Structures are given as C-alpha cells and as structure tokens.
Amino acid sequence: MLAETLVGDVLQRARAGGADYAELYVERWRRRALRVLSDEVKEATSGIEYGAGLRLFYGTEVVYAYTNDLNPQSLLEVTETLVKLKGNAGQVDDLGRGGLDFRKAVAQGLHAPQIPFTARDKRYRLERIHEAEAGAQVGPQVKQVQTNLLEWDQEVLIATSEGTWAEDHRVRTRLYVTAIAQDESGMQTGVVGPGLSMGLELFDRYPPAEVGRQAGLQALTNLRAKPAPAGTMPVVIGNGFGGVIFHEALGHLLETTSVAKKTSVLSDKLGEKVASDCVTYIDDGTTLHGWGSQEFDDEGMATERTVLIENGVLKSYMVDKLGGMLTGYRPTGSGRRQDYTFAPTSRMRNTFIAPGHTPKEKLFEGIEYGLYAADMGGGQVRPGSGEYNFGVKEGYIIRKGRVEEPVRGAMLVGKGPDSIMKIVAVSDDLQTGAGMCGSLSGSIPTEVGQPHLLISEIVVGGQA
Amino acid sequence: MTFEQARDYLLQKARAMGIDAEVLATHSRELTVQAHGGKVEEITQATQGGVGVRVVVEGKTGYAYTEERTPEALDWVLAEAHENALLQSEVGGFLPVGGELGRHDLLGEGLSAPLEHKRQAALDVESGLRADPRMRQVQMTRYSENETQAALGSTQGVSGAYRNGYGALMAYAVMGEGGSLKQSFELDISKEFHSLDPGRTAQEFIQKTGRLLGARPLKTGRYKAYFEPKAFGQLLAVMGMFMLSAKNVLEGKSLLSGRIGQQIASEIFTLVDDPTLKGGLASRPFDAEGTAAKRTVLIENGVLQTFAHNSETARKMGVENTGHASRSYKGVLGIAPTNLFVQPGEGVKMDNGIVVTDMMGLHAGANPISGEFSLQALGLKLEGGETAYPVENFTVAGNFLELLSQISALGTELEWHPMMGIVGSPMVEVAELSFAGA
Numbered sequence: 001m002l003a004e005t006l007v008g009d010v011l012q013r014a015r016a017g018g019a020d021y022a023e024l025y026v027e028r029w030r031r032r033a034l035r036v037l038s039d040e041v042k043e044a045t046s047g048i049e050y051g052a053g054l055r056l057f058y059g060t061e062v063v064y065a066y067t068n069d070l071n072p073q074s075l076l077e078v079t080e081t082l083v084k085l086k087g088n089a090g091q092v093d094d095l096g097r098g099g100l101d102f103r104k105a106v107a108q109g110l111h112a113p114q115i116p117f118t119a120r121d122k123r124y125r126l127e128r129i130h131e132a133e134a135g136a137q138v139g140p141q142v143k144q145v146q147t148n149l150l151e152w153d154q155e156v157l158i159a160t161s162e163g164t165w166a167e168d169h170r171v172r173t174r175l176y177v178t179a180i181a182q183d184e185s186g187m188q189t190g191v192v193g194p195g196l197s198m199g200l201e202l203f204d205r206y207p208p209a210e211v212g213r214q215a216g217l218q219a220l221t222n223l224r225a226k227p228a229p230a231g232t233m234p235v236v237i238g239n240g241f242g243g244v245i246f247h248e249a250l251g252h253l254l255e256t257t258s259v260a261k262k263t264s265v266l267s268d269k270l271g272e273k274v275a276s277d278c279v280t281y282i283d284d285g286t287t288l289h290g291w292g293s294q295e296f297d298d299e300g301m302a303t304e305r306t307v308l309i310e311n312g313v314l315k316s317y318m319v320d321k322l323g324g325m326l327t328g329y330r331p332t333g334s335g336r337r338q339d340y341t342f343a344p345t346s347r348m349r350n351t352f353i354a355p356g357h358t359p360k361e362k363l364f365e366g367i368e369y370g371l372y373a374a375d376m377g378g379g380q381v382r383p384g385s386g387e388y389n390f391g392v393k394e395g396y397i398i399r400k401g402r403v404e405e406p407v408r409g410a411m412l413v414g415k416g417p418d419s420i421m422k423i424v425a426v427s428d429d430l431q432t433g434a435g436m437c438g439s440l441s442g443s444i445p446t447e448v449g450q451p452h453l454l455i456s457e458i459v460v461g462g463q464a
Numbered sequence: 465m466t467f468e469q470a471r472d473y474l475l476q477k478a479r480a481m482g483i484d485a486e487v488l489a490t491h492s493r494e495l496t497v498q499a500h501g502g503k504v505e506e507i508t509q510a511t512q513g514g515v516g517v518r519v520v521v522e523g524k525t526g527y528a529y530t531e532e533r534t535p536e537a538l539d540w541v542l543a544e545a546h547e548n549a550l551l552q553s554e555v556g557g558f559l560p561v562g563g564e565l566g567r568h569d570l571l572g573e574g575l576s577a578p579l580e581h582k583r584q585a586a587l588d589v590e591s592g593l594r595a596d597p598r599m600r601q602v603q604m605t606r607y608s609e610n611e612t613q614a615a616l617g618s619t620q621g622v623s624g625a626y627r628n629g630y631g632a633l634m635a636y637a638v639m640g641e642g643g644s645l646k647q648s649f650e651l652d653i654s655k656e657f658h659s660l661d662p663g664r665t666a667q668e669f670i671q672k673t674g675r676l677l678g679a680r681p682l683k684t685g686r687y688k689a690y691f692e693p694k695a696f697g698q699l700l701a702v703m704g705m706f707m708l709s710a711k712n713v714l715e716g717k718s719l720l721s722g723r724i725g726q727q728i729a730s731e732i733f734t735l736v737d738d739p740t741l742k743g744g745l746a747s748r749p750f751d752a753e754g755t756a757a758k759r760t761v762l763i764e765n766g767v768l769q770t771f772a773h774n775s776e777t778a779r780k781m782g783v784e785n786t787g788h789a790s791r792s793y794k795g796v797l798g799i800a801p802t803n804l805f806v807q808p809g810e811g812v813k814m815d816n817g818i819v820v821t822d823m824m825g826l827h828a829g830a831n832p833i834s835g836e837f838s839l840q841a842l843g844l845k846l847e848g849g850e851t852a853y854p855v856e857n858f859t860v861a862g863n864f865l866e867l868l869s870q871i872s873a874l875g876t877e878l879e880w881h882p883m884m885g886i887v888g889s890p891m892v893e894v895a896e897l898s899f900a901g902a
Binding site for chain 1: 500503504505506507508509510511512513514516526527528529530531532537540541544545547548549551552553554579600601603637638645646647648684715716717719794795796824825827828829831833834836838839840856857858859861898900901902
C-alpha cells in the first residue's frame, strides 16, 4: 500500500530522533452495511477507511500519531511532529542509520474468502436477507424482523524498525438478525448473529433462513417468559455465545493491558491455581475462518494458539509487544486495534473453554432450583475488582433437575475469580459465537465459546 | 485534495449525474497525554477526516463515505451511494432545501495552552489520586482534547460550517480498603483548558469511589431509590432517548408510539433538549442536515410533547422538525440529543432506601425496546436519612416508563455528564424499585 522506501524513511527518521522502536501501521478498509427492517432496506452504506498509525517507543513510553493523509510529505511531517512531542527535535542519533532490511511476510490466505468483496451484486445480498426475514416468521406474534449484513475487506501493512514487514488481508462477514415479537404482555426480542472470517459463503455455513428461524423462536420464548427470579442459585450456562461470561470474567483479566499495571486481580499468578480443575481456557488466533482470526496481529507478529489456563492452572497471559516489555512475558501475537486511529494493546482473538467430559444432561441432575442461561447477551467487567455483569438473552428455570418455564430479564453478576472457582462441571459440546469487544484499543471482532457448564452458585438479578 | 475540495468535487459530479446530493466533510485534530507512574507514558497526536455523501435518486436515499480523497475513491463513493439508493424500496426521500448557514466558531482559543501545561495536568491528576492512602492502582490519568471542523453542503443550496471542541481530564483507578476493591473512572470536560482542575478531578474520584469501599451485599427486596445525577443520566441516555427518537417510533420500536399529549411520567418531570445553551458542550448552530438549532421541550410536567425529529421523520409524521438530525461522515441520518436535561425540582429529602451511584452493563442489561432493565449497580444504604453503609453485588431492575411515573422528588441542582450527547439531571427519587442481591 505504501512504497518500501517511504516506509523505511519514516521509520528511520523516528529512530534518528531517538525512538528505540518505531512501527507503522497502514490500512485500507472497505466496508458495506445493509440494514433491512420488515422487507424494507432501511440503510445501505459503503465506505473506505484509509489511514496510517505511527507508534514510537522511548523505553516503555509511547507516542502515537495517526492521519489519513498518506502522501510522502504529510507522513514525514507527522513523523517530525511526533519526534518533536518527545522534545528530541534537534537530536540526530546514529540509531537507524544504514537502511532497514525488511523481512517480508505476506498472508498465506488461510482465511481467504471464496466469494470476494467485489463479487455478486447487491440484489443477491438482499435476496439472502429476505430468506432470513422469512425464516424469522415463526408465529403471528413476530411483528418485525431486522437483519443486518456487514462485509469488511481490510488490507493492512505493518512495518517496524526491527525489520518486520507483514501484509495481511482480512475479510469478515456477519449476518445479524433481530426478531421482535409482541402480544398484549409486551414486546420481546430474539437475536442471532453469526460471523466468520470469510466472504458471502457465510450463507453456506449459516443458511439465512435458519438464522432467522432461531431469532424468531427466541423472541417467542421471551414473550411467554415470566420475569426472572432474583437471588443466589446454581446456573447452567449454554454453549456457544454463553462463553461471553468468561470473556468478561476471565479473559479481560488475562490481558497484559491490565496485568502489567497489576490492575488485574490475576496479576502475578502464573503457575497458580486460579480456576477449578475442569477449566481449560484457550485463546486461538489461528482458528480457520474464526471471526477473531487473522494471520498477523496488528503489530506484525504471526498469531498463535495460546493456552491460558490448563486444568485450572494459569499458564499464560495474552501479551502484546509493550506488555511483553513491561512484564517480561513472551508476546503471544495478541496486539490488536480497531483501526489506525488506535495504538494496539493486548486483546482476545477466539477465546473458549475447552470441552470437558460431563454429558450435558448430567449438568442439570441434582439441581433443586436454578437457572438455565441458554443464550447470553453482552456484558462488562472491571478488571481491578473482577466485578462483572452480563445479561441472559434466553433463560429457563431448572426445577428438580428439569428445564422448565422460560424467564426473561435475568442478569448474572459476580466477581470473576470467585465464579471460575465455582465451575463444577464442563460438558463436551463446544460451540462458538461472534461478538464485538470494546476496550482501550477500540472495538474489535472476537469470538467467544464454551460447552455447556455448571456454576454452583451465582447472583441472579431479576425482578424480586 | 483538501476536504473542501473533495466536497466541491462530489457536488459537481452529482449535479452532472443529475442526482441530489448532500456532502458532510469533517476534519478533526486530537491530542491525548496519558500519565502513569509519575511519567507521561503515552502521547497521541492525530488528524482525521472524511467525507460522507447522502444522495437521493428517484426518491430513494443512499449513503457512502471515504477517508481516501483521490478522484478514484470519490467516484467509487458516488457510484456506491447511487447503487445503495436504488436498493431501497421506500420512496419519498428528499434533501431539505436550505441556504447559507454561515461559518461559526464555538471553540475560540479555549484549548490554546502550551503542551507542557497539558502534560502537567495529566501528571497532576495522578499525583492527586496517589495522595490518598487507599489508592491501590492508578491505571491511568489522561488529558485529551478534540477540535472538529464540520462543513455541510448540498445541491439544494445548504452551505455552512462550524468549529467546535473540548478538553477533558480523566482518571481511571482502583481504591482499596482491607479486602474491598473498587475500580472507577472520573471524567471532567470543558471548552476551556484553564477551567479544568486536576486537583478537583482527583478529589471527585476519591470522594465518589472511596465512599463505596467496605461495601456489603444488599438483601433482595423493594426499596426506595435515589438516583444520583450520573446514574439517572445513564438510564435516560440509553432508554429515554431511544424511546423519544421519532426514527424508532416510525420503526415501531418505541413504547411511546401514539402517546403524544398523554401523561407518561410523574407530574414533576420535565425533559428539555437545548442545542442553543450558551457554553453547552453539545451546543451547535445547526444540525446534520442544516436545520437551525432551537430549544425543544420533550416532556412537560409528565406529558409527552413531541418526539425528537429530523426532516425525514418530521415529514413522515406531518409535524414540525425539531432539528435533531445527527450524522457522522461514516454514518447515516439519525436522531440524537444535544444538551438533554431534566428540569431540577424542589429538593429530595433523604430518608430510607438505596442511593444508586453508578450502574454497569447498560448495553446488555437495559432493553430500550421493552423498557425493561436489570442492571448491576453500586450504591449506599440509607437508614433514617444517614448513609448506613455502601452496598455492592446487586442489581436494580424495573421498567423505565414505570420508573418515570414513580418519580416522587427531584433535587435542586443540575449536574451534567457526557453520555451520548451531554445529559443533565438532578438527584432523582423513585418511590419503589426492585433490588436483587444476596
């Protein structure tokens, strides 16, 4: 996207100004979004995001600049301004003299789309969306269906003063269906939103009609659901997007962003028992076509599969370059950012609880009264205290080991480190789900996942 | 190509193609200084901008945007916008006819302090925090500023531009006492660098977070609730504005649909949005499609007066446009509040109940379509008008409209907090709500 000589000039100017390390991130990102509500196209947008982010390290101090003027003169000016911000304008160092010898790495196309961004016309996309809408009509109570189709085609280049040169091409597609059901008791929603690193062949993996049907059924379930009970009780959490609980309660506490400053309650705990024996937790940036997969992270390092917790023992954190410098841990290819407007930090990719050995039915046995959180909504955590909360999108009461009537509006709250110790059994039916995760370096696609699992007690917020 | 050149290029091409087009070009400058451990650990300097087009072809509306300002990229944008428009089944789209709106400067020299003072401000917030022995970790403190120039133009004659901006101090830290830990953040915003006070930001953080240490579980039950301004503002921003947006009303997503002129809240509740507020952080001379700014009373003494409209929703519902069009160059036409506030009342007499100081998980636990919410909260248990102890690990739940009708008293002082737009609220007393804890 940029000439090698220009990239080299920028990085060397930064080094000559006294920076210990310089990194240039360039991207061109074409996006399309289609929103259809009850057969009508409500929004159709397309766009190009195009810009560069330059990050300099002085020891562990960081300066960052971004711009979308990528002509040589502007880029060199930005570099000059950044160097001046550190107050080293006059300095001419020997650093960076003698030219950079880039080690070029280009993505192999592991997650490449079969149907590229430019293929098929907009009518085709609209027809497939109509299939989702039709699928969602599972009952007369379904009054409205909203379908979003997102298509991203992102080209990135990351080059550093250490000679890294990585080019990645990331194509992601997500279908997101919201069904709204209504009767005299009120209005309720059902949401299903699969996404993968691929093109429109997503529709082969997740036929739109079926995605719509699931959203419709969930809305109907919530419509006949009673308000959730409140109190402390055992909870079985469903597979797939249910994994968002550990994304919030555990994943965020294992990012060096929090760990390096010891603002995570799980700092300095490598080798220690932090979860119950049945918990193995993995963050895998290489899953083929995973929603959070990419061949290189946003610092130019090849992604990898990182085992975070094995049988309850903490094995690794998620480490970005700066986090690695601050903690001494080896970087794990976890440096990610929303786009060029953010400096990267350590983030999750595809994070999941590994399958266990308990058959799903066994999880419910012996529960006198509890909650089955079949599907989860989003959540939030404060890593410093471990306090988390997240909403149950589809829930049922468990009575004497049986799943009974649906309940809505339940919110699970607690402290992450307590909750992961209280996981008493993990089933073998691992599934994953797509989500967007917001943190210091912006909003990024991440996948969450888990098999069905049982937590012995958790605070359920509902209507008392 | 500069932003203005890009705007002119697009309008000229659109005219040549015979289509109606509106171009929004924004260009912003940003500076962030982040301190940690007595040192400036990160500085970010940025310029960013782009152009967004809205076209209307045969009564159908389409959008596209670009940050790349080459003729090829701009041509692609017009072609995509054109194609996006033709995809619509809905006709009746139009661009408002307008005129010259002038060039406005709402920022002045407010941010013109030297960089060294800004670095020092970030460092001073940190040292202010660390002065308290209960401070366990300071994740970061930050000074940031943003200056934005927006220019609007259309083939229908609209033309105008304005410059706006703000500076902000932020503290993000963990306090502890014994085994009790509380993490929080504090944000102070102003258009004048010199009216920001690092010592005050640190003290506010310490006061608001320190009082929650040693929190105990709350017994499940129904209690009288006292929402502090920030907590009520959070609910209002997520639930209230969603229901008051005419766009959501037209899409059948608002519980307030069909209720204009009806009592929907307690008689003491009046809600106003005022983009003309002098010095207001969200004030602006015109909205995203060039409608001149004016004050709107949305709810008066509990009676719903109007929804918030843009030209499109106002025409569809056959009512006056309130000038609430919002759009970024990347986005589509929407509706957003500016300086939204609850009129203060005659005062709240604290007695028994729960003071809700902060709520978490609003994106998951508050459903603006059903009006239901169940939110993790932090607060203080009140007994006989005194704070008995702080409480934690509980949720507060209910229905937003029921809550509005159960408002039994309002405080006398307005406090502003940045949410989506800027939200102002006094202390809000609600007769009874459901709390779930131990």
